[in-house]
Amino acid sequence: MKTLTLKRKTSSSDVKTNKKSGARARVASQYQLHKEKRQKTVTSSETSFTEDKTSVNKTENVQDNSLRSLSHKTRPYQENRKPTRGKRVVSHRAPKKIAIKVQSAPADFNYTKDHIFSLFASCPQGLEAPLFDELTELGFQDVKSGRSGCHFKGDWKDVMRANLWSRVATRILLEVSHAPIFSEDDLYELTLSTPWEYWFGPEHELRVDTSAIASPMKSLQFCNLKVKDGVCDRLRKKEGSRPNINTVRPDARVHAFLEQSSATLYIDTSGVSLFKRGWRFDKGIAPLRENLAAGLLSLAQWNPSIPLIDPFCGSGTILIEAAWKSLNMAPGMYRPFAFERLRQFNRQAWIDMKNKVFDEKKDILQAPILGYDFSPQAIRNARANLKRCKLPINSIEFKPQNALALERPKTAPGMIITNPPYGDRMSVNDQSFWSDWASQLKKEFADWQVFMITEDHDLPKHMRLKPKRRHPVYNGNLDCRLFHFEMVADSYRDK
Numbered sequence: 001m002k003t004l005t006l007k008r009k010t011s012s013s014d015v016k017t018n019k020k021s022g023a024r025a026r027v028a029s030q031y032q033l034h035k036e037k038r039q040k041t042v043t044s045s046e047t048s049f050t051e052d053k054t055s056v057n058k059t060e061n062v063q064d065n066s067l068r069s070l071s072h073k074t075r076p077y078q079e080n081r082k083p084t085r086g087k088r089v090v091s092h093r094a095p096k097k098i099a100i101k102v103q104s105a106p107a108d109f110n111y112t113k114d115h116i117f118s119l120f121a122s123c124p125q126g127l128e129a130p131l132f133d134e135l136t137e138l139g140f141q142d143v144k145s146g147r148s149g150c151h152f153k154g155d156w157k158d159v160m161r162a163n164l165w166s167r168v169a170t171r172i173l174l175e176v177s178h179a180p181i182f183s184e185d186d187l188y189e190l191t192l193s194t195p196w197e198y199w200f201g202p203e204h205e206l207r208v209d210t211s212a213i214a215s216p217m218k219s220l221q222f223c224n225l226k227v228k229d230g231v232c233d234r235l236r237k238k239e240g241s242r243p244n245i246n247t248v249r250p251d252a253r254v255h256a257f258l259e260q261s262s263a264t265l266y267i268d269t270s271g272v273s274l275f276k277r278g279w280r281f282d283k284g285i286a287p288l289r290e291n292l293a294a295g296l297l298s299l300a301q302w303n304p305s306i307p308l309i310d311p312f313c314g315s316g317t318i319l320i321e322a323a324w325k326s327l328n329m330a331p332g333m334y335r336p337f338a339f340e341r342l343r344q345f346n347r348q349a350w351i352d353m354k355n356k357v358f359d360e361k362k363d364i365l366q367a368p369i370l371g372y373d374f375s376p377q378a379i380r381n382a383r384a385n386l387k388r389c390k391l392p393i394n395s396i397e398f399k400p401q402n403a404l405a406l407e408r409p410k411t412a413p414g415m416i417i418t419n420p421p422y423g424d425r426m427s428v429n430d431q432s433f434w435s436d437w438a439s440q441l442k443k444e445f446a447d448w449q450v451f452m453i454t455e456d457h458d459l460p461k462h463m464r465l466k467p468k469r470r471h472p473v474y475n476g477n478l479d480c481r482l483f484h485f486e487m488v489a490d491s492y493r494d495k
C-alpha cells in the first residue's frame, strides 16, 4: 500500500512562486490547471450540495460535473497521452451521478446519544487475527478482519475506548464519508460534501494523508492536494476561513483511502501512532514496536498465568507489554490522542474513563516475567523504561546474562517469546551461535514453548529444529516469521 503525506511546501502559494522540476513540476502544473478549472466549477458543485444537519447517515446525489471531464483530453496529466496497452484505464462511460454516503454526527452531537460510527483499526500486516480477538474481547460490535486492520462499529465513547485500550492497533480511524470515485474531481467533490465542521474548523491545523490499494489514480500527491482543497474550501464556505497545514504537529488529521473505484475519508482519532505509548525513550538496537510485541504475545497465546522469558530482551518491549497486560493497565494511559483536540471531545467523559482504569488495575503479576540480555547497557535501558512506564520496579526481573548460558528458572514451564539478534548490526553471523542456542534450549527448557520472531526465514535450519508453526508478520517493512518451537524433554526431533 502506498501512503503519502501532504507536504507544507506544496501549498498553493508555493506552487505559484517556486520553480520546480521533474515530478514536482508535473504535480504543480496539474494542480494549477485543476485549480483554474475548479474556480469555474466550484460554485455550481457547492450550490448543488444540500445538507440536512440533523441526519445521521445520509446518501447524497451530487451532480457529477467532474465525470464529464474524465476524457483523457481534459485530464491535465493525461493530455496527449494514449492509454497504454495492458495498463488499467478509467472507464469513460462512468455513470453521470455518484452516490456519496456521508456519515456524520448530528449537529447537537453528544456521545451519550449512541451514534454508531464505522471505524477502522489499522495494524501491522500479520496481526489482523490478534487485533480481531482483542476488539471482540473489548466488546466492540461488528468486528471484521480486513487487510492490515479490522473494521468495527462503535459510538464516540468507543472511539476513546479503542484508543485507550487497544494494544495491537496502530491507529483508530473514524469513517466520515465514502463514495465511488472515477477521477480526482470526484475525490474533491466527496471531500467538499463531507461535514468536516462537526469535527474541526479553521482554528485547527490540518494534515492530510492519502493511501491507496489498486487505485487507478496517477498521482497520490495530487489526490492529497484535492482532499486538502476540498476540506479547506468546505470550511472556508461554512466558517469564513480555512485551516492552516501542519504536517508535524497537526490538530486534525484527515486520511483518504483510495481503492479501485471508491474513496473513503476518515478522521484519524489517534494522532501519533498507538505503538508510541509514551514511555520508551531508551531504545537500544533494533527495538520492536510495542503493538507488534503485544501482537506476538497474542499469537503465542500467552496469558498472565504463564511464566515468560525474553533472553534477548533489548529495551524490554515484549516483557513490558506483557506486564501491562497482566496488570490490566491500559496501554494509552500516559499519552495524548488526536481526538482530544477535536470539537466533539468531551473532557469529563475522558477523565472518567481514565479514572476507571486505575480502579480496575491489578497490583501484582500472576507469574514471573524475566528479561535477559548480554549487554549491560540494554539492561539499563530496559530498567529505565520499566520505571518510566510506572510499573512496579520489581515487577519484571531484568538481568545481564548471555543467552547461551541461560538456565531454567525455578518456575513451572512457560514461554520464551523473543526477538533474537539478526544481521550485521548484531554480529551473530556465526552459524554456530544458533546451534549452541538450540542445544541450550534442549538442555534447559524442556516442556517450554519457544517463539522467535526474525527476518531470517532459515532460522529453523540454522537451529536444526523443526518449527511447529511459522506465522508471517511484518516488523515495519521487514517480512518476518514468528517461529514456534515446542521443546519436548529428551525426544526433541532434529531436522
Ligand SMILES: C[S@@+](CC[C@H](N)C(=O)[O-])C[C@H]1O[C@@H](n2cnc3c(N)ncnc32)[C@H](O)[C@@H]1O
Residues within 6 Å of the ligand: 283, 284, 285, 286, 287, 288, 289, 311, 312, 313, 314, 315, 316, 317, 318, 372, 373, 374, 375, 378, 401, 402, 403, 404, 419, 420, 421, 422, 426, 428
Ligand atoms: C533485536 S534486539 C532485541 C530488541 C528488543 N526486542 C527490543 O524491543 O528492544 C536483540 C538483542 O539481543 C542481544 N543479544 C545478542 N546476543 C546475545 C546473547 N548471546 N545473549 C543475550 N543477549 C544477546 C542484543 O544485545 C540485543 O539487545
